[in-house]
Amino acid sequence: MLIAGGREPGPRPRVAILSHEALRSAVRLTSYSAGLQVLLRLLTFLLNAYTLRYVSKEIIGVVNVRLTLLYSTVLFLSREAFRKACLNVGAEQKWAQFINLLWLTVPLGVFWTLLLGRIWLRLVTVPDPALIPHYEVGVVAFGLSAVVELLSEPLWILAQVHMLVKLKVFAESLAMVAKCVLTVVCIRIVPHWGLYIFSLAQLLYSSCILAYYVLYFVKFIGSLEAQRKSFPLSTVSDLMPKYLHHQPVFDPRLATLTRTFCKQSFLKQVLTEGERYVMTFLNILSFGDQGVYDIVNNLGSLVARFVFLPIEESFYIFFVKVLERGKDIGHQKQEDVSLAATVLEMLVKLVLLIGLTITVFGYSYSQLALDIYGGSVLSSGPGPTLLRCYCVYVLLLAVNGVTECFTFAAMSKEEVDRYNSTMLALSLTFLGLSYCLTWWQGGVGFILANCLNMGLRIAHSLQYISHYFKLSKNWPLVGLQLPGPLLLVYLGSAIVTAFSQATLSEQGLMALLVHVLLGAVCLIIVLVTIFITEPKLVQFVRTQFLSQDKKET
Structure with a gap:
C-alpha cells in the first residue's frame, strides 16, 4: 500500500480513494494551520516583546493569565464537545438537525460567561486598583469577546467538515493582525489606558473573526464552488436554527455524543490550563511572577503551537473519517486500518524527534533566547530554569498530542464515558501536585506537575492504542523506537x-x-x-x- 507519491496497479476502490483524500485534506489542513500558528504566535511573540518595554509585568500577568483564562475557559467549555462530536458526519447527515445542535454553543457560551464572570469578579483576588485599574471592564470585555466569537462557531464547524481549509487561516490571521495593530497604536498613544487597550483589542479580534466567516458564507452559499464541493446548504437562511416538524430538533446520536464530550471538556480544560487556575484561585504567585511565567510559557510553547497543535487538530479529522468510532479493527476495512496505523506511526516518530531536538538544544540556549527576547528582566531571574524545564515538557506534550488525537477519534461513547472518570482523577491529582510543587519550587513546580500529568495521559493513550491494534499486523507504536x-x-x-x-x-x-x-x-x-x-x-x-x-x- 502506498501512502502517497506512487500509483497502485488498476483502479482503486472508492472507499480507498476517499480515505486517501481524507489524508491529503488532513495534511493540507495541517500545513495551513501550521502556517496560521506560525503567524499568530510570531505576532504574539513580537507583541509581548514590545509590550514588555512599555507595560508593567503586573498588567501582562493579569491580561495573559487572569483575563485570557476567562476567555479560553468560556470558549473551551462552550464549543470543544461540539467540535469533537460533530466533525465526523457524512453526506447522509440531516443538516437542519446538525445546524440546530451547533447553535447551542451560543447560549452555552452566554451561560458560562455570566457564571465565570461573576466568579472572576467576586471569588478571586481582585488586583489593586491603584496598580492595575479597570479590572472589571477587562472581565466584561473578555467574556463578551468569547460570546462574539462563538457566534461564528457553527460556520467554523461547517467549514471544517467540508474541508474549507483556507477559511480559518485567513479569518484568524486578519483578526490577529488587527488586534496587534490596535494594541501597538494604543500603547504608543495612550499607554495610561492600561486594561482598556487589551480589552478593546480582544473585542476587535473576535469581531473580525465573526465578520469574516459571515461575509465568506454569504458569498459562498449558492456559488459554483459550493456546488462543486457538494455543500448541502443552498440559502443563507439554512445557516439559522429552525423548528422541525415531526422529527427531533437535534440529531439524537450527535446530541448524545456531544453530552458525553461535554462531561470531558471541563476536565480536559483543567488539565490544559491547570497552572493558570491555581494561579488565579490560590494566588500563590504575584501578578508580576505570573507575567514572567506566562511569557516564558509562550516562548517555550512556540513549536508546540506551530507544529503539534495543527497536527493534532487536522489528523483528528483524518482519523475520525477513516476509522469507524467504537468498532474493533476486525470489523473495519483493513486498508483503512493499515493506512491509519502507518500515518499514526509516522506522526508519533515525527513529533518525538521534534520534541527531543527541542529538549536537547533548549537546555543550553534557554538563557540566550530569553536575553534576546526580554533582556535581563527575563534572563536574570528564574526565567532560564523555567524555560529549560519547559523544553522537557514540550517533548511529553508532543507525544501526548498525537496519541490522544488517535485515542479520542477511535473511542466509542462508552469508552469516552469511562475515560471521563480517569480524567477526573488526573485533574484532581494535577491540581494537588500543582499546589504542592509550586509552594516548593515556585513556577518550576507548575511545569513539573504538567510533566507528571502528561506522562500519565501518555501511558493511558499508549495502553489504548496497544489494545486497539493487538489483533492486527500493524503496530504503530514502533514509531517510539x-x-x-x-x-x-x-x-x-x-x-x-x-x-x-x-x-x-x-x-x-x-x-x-x-x-x-x-x-x-x-x-x-x-x-x-x-x-x-x-x-x-x-x-x-x-x-x-x-x-x-x-x-x-
Missing part, C-alpha cells in the same frame, strides 16, 4: 552544547558566537543523521507535507 546511532548523536549534542553553555556563554561576544556556531553544527549533524537513519519518515514528510502545493489544483 529510535535507532541507536541517532540516540548517540543526540547524547553527544547535549554534552557538547551543555559544556559550551557553561564555558562560553558569558565570556564575551566572540565566545557567545562560538557557542551559537557549535549549536548550529550539532543541529545539522542531528538532521543529517535523521535523514540517513529514518528514510521512511523522510519520505512521509516529503510526500505528505512538502509536496502539498504541487498537489493542489
Whole structure:
C-alpha cells in the first residue's frame, strides 16, 4: 500500500480513494494551520516583546493569565464537545438537525460567561486598583469577546467538515493582525489606558473573526464552488436554527455524543490550563511572577503551537473519517486500518524527534533566547530554569498530542464515558501536585506537575492504542523506537552544547558566537543523521507535507 507519491496497479476502490483524500485534506489542513500558528504566535511573540518595554509585568500577568483564562475557559467549555462530536458526519447527515445542535454553543457560551464572570469578579483576588485599574471592564470585555466569537462557531464547524481549509487561516490571521495593530497604536498613544487597550483589542479580534466567516458564507452559499464541493446548504437562511416538524430538533446520536464530550471538556480544560487556575484561585504567585511565567510559557510553547497543535487538530479529522468510532479493527476495512496505523506511526516518530531536538538544544540556549527576547528582566531571574524545564515538557506534550488525537477519534461513547472518570482523577491529582510543587519550587513546580500529568495521559493513550491494534499486523507504536546511532548523536549534542553553555556563554561576544556556531553544527549533524537513519519518515514528510502545493489544483 502506498501512502502517497506512487500509483497502485488498476483502479482503486472508492472507499480507498476517499480515505486517501481524507489524508491529503488532513495534511493540507495541517500545513495551513501550521502556517496560521506560525503567524499568530510570531505576532504574539513580537507583541509581548514590545509590550514588555512599555507595560508593567503586573498588567501582562493579569491580561495573559487572569483575563485570557476567562476567555479560553468560556470558549473551551462552550464549543470543544461540539467540535469533537460533530466533525465526523457524512453526506447522509440531516443538516437542519446538525445546524440546530451547533447553535447551542451560543447560549452555552452566554451561560458560562455570566457564571465565570461573576466568579472572576467576586471569588478571586481582585488586583489593586491603584496598580492595575479597570479590572472589571477587562472581565466584561473578555467574556463578551468569547460570546462574539462563538457566534461564528457553527460556520467554523461547517467549514471544517467540508474541508474549507483556507477559511480559518485567513479569518484568524486578519483578526490577529488587527488586534496587534490596535494594541501597538494604543500603547504608543495612550499607554495610561492600561486594561482598556487589551480589552478593546480582544473585542476587535473576535469581531473580525465573526465578520469574516459571515461575509465568506454569504458569498459562498449558492456559488459554483459550493456546488462543486457538494455543500448541502443552498440559502443563507439554512445557516439559522429552525423548528422541525415531526422529527427531533437535534440529531439524537450527535446530541448524545456531544453530552458525553461535554462531561470531558471541563476536565480536559483543567488539565490544559491547570497552572493558570491555581494561579488565579490560590494566588500563590504575584501578578508580576505570573507575567514572567506566562511569557516564558509562550516562548517555550512556540513549536508546540506551530507544529503539534495543527497536527493534532487536522489528523483528528483524518482519523475520525477513516476509522469507524467504537468498532474493533476486525470489523473495519483493513486498508483503512493499515493506512491509519502507518500515518499514526509516522506522526508519533515525527513529533518525538521534534520534541527531543527541542529538549536537547533548549537546555543550553534557554538563557540566550530569553536575553534576546526580554533582556535581563527575563534572563536574570528564574526565567532560564523555567524555560529549560519547559523544553522537557514540550517533548511529553508532543507525544501526548498525537496519541490522544488517535485515542479520542477511535473511542466509542462508552469508552469516552469511562475515560471521563480517569480524567477526573488526573485533574484532581494535577491540581494537588500543582499546589504542592509550586509552594516548593515556585513556577518550576507548575511545569513539573504538567510533566507528571502528561506522562500519565501518555501511558493511558499508549495502553489504548496497544489494545486497539493487538489483533492486527500493524503496530504503530514502533514509531517510539529510535535507532541507536541517532540516540548517540543526540547524547553527544547535549554534552557538547551543555559544556559550551557553561564555558562560553558569558565570556564575551566572540565566545557567545562560538557557542551559537557549535549549536548550529550539532543541529545539522542531528538532521543529517535523521535523514540517513529514518528514510521512511523522510519520505512521509516529503510526500505528505512538502509536496502539498504541487498537489493542489
